[in-house]
Amino acid sequence: MQEKEFVSLLNKHQNIVHKICNVYMDVPADREDLFQEITLQAWKAIKNFRGESQFSTWLYRVALNTAITFFKKDKKQAFTFTEHFPERTEVYNPIEEQVQAMYKAIGNLSKIDKALVMLYLDDYSYKEMAEMLGMTVTNVGVKMNRIKTKLKDETAKYYHPIN
């Protein structure tokens, strides 16, 4: 595949990479570094893309592999609360508050659990998730149940409804 064709495909599907960067990195500069790294890894791997799966699925796999094995040296990944959750607006929106609480809970998950949640939110089947991560379908099911329970409990800590 030529560079131009690859860039065009990546441009079309770059939201996948952005989503993964947003979930795996809290600081904007780190997100950019990860985006750059994923782009390079995808470019290196594209010669072996045979079109057996959709480009988006293939890119998802490359992006997840890169994000999971990507570590920033000597930097504590402090969760930047205000960046993700702007100051409360005057109009209280319970759904928005719940989403923010859930999002924060996802941010505290392990890298593998984050991958499972992302794939789940993108409507991948348990079978596809198992193939992408190299797990058994049963294991994916067990883990997803645990994650859902964990997220429910964690979200309750962050969500304080105003009566």
Add this chain to the structure above:
Amino acid sequence: MELDELKQQLNERIERNQHLHSTDELSGMLQKQAASVVQKIKRSLVIELILTVIFTIACSAAIVVISDWAYRTFLIGSIAVGIIVSIILGFLIWKTNKLSSSSLSVKSNLETILSIIYRYVWWYLMFGIGLIPLIFTIALWLSLYQEDGVYKPIQTDFLVYIIPGLAIFGYLSFRFTKWYLRKLYGNYAEQLDAMLEELTEE
């Protein structure tokens, strides 16, 4: 509240704050250098391979010039080591290239990266324990036990000093290499190992 109830909103939330890149920016990114640990290992391996090849060629050239049998034997040994090292380094480079150009499952990817790190670390430890002290010992023997171009057999006093010296040198070299590699890759390998365990646990 459940994950399923907020699926749509969560997807929207995750997609927020996206600065979409232009095609020019994306093209520019392809010209930059990768920052992953595997790519760093690959760069080190390539440099080491180049240095080993230069060393082997230099030894081969020296054989033509030097006539002393002992030095020639030493050089032939060095060339043999150089060739073996080049093959090992070449294999590791091939392995890292294969990983860079594949889209494995997350589990296989973690296993492959770990195997590259462990092979790389093992290779350096072996180099640290064995090869460096051995070469120094032979070089020492060659320089100390020659008189007018005639080599004396190894003396007992040489063995008395050199064997403990070799053991201490080997041990210190091993400890240093281990510490240095742990500093470079230890924590990273541990984190990957933990994730691999997470993927396999029932």
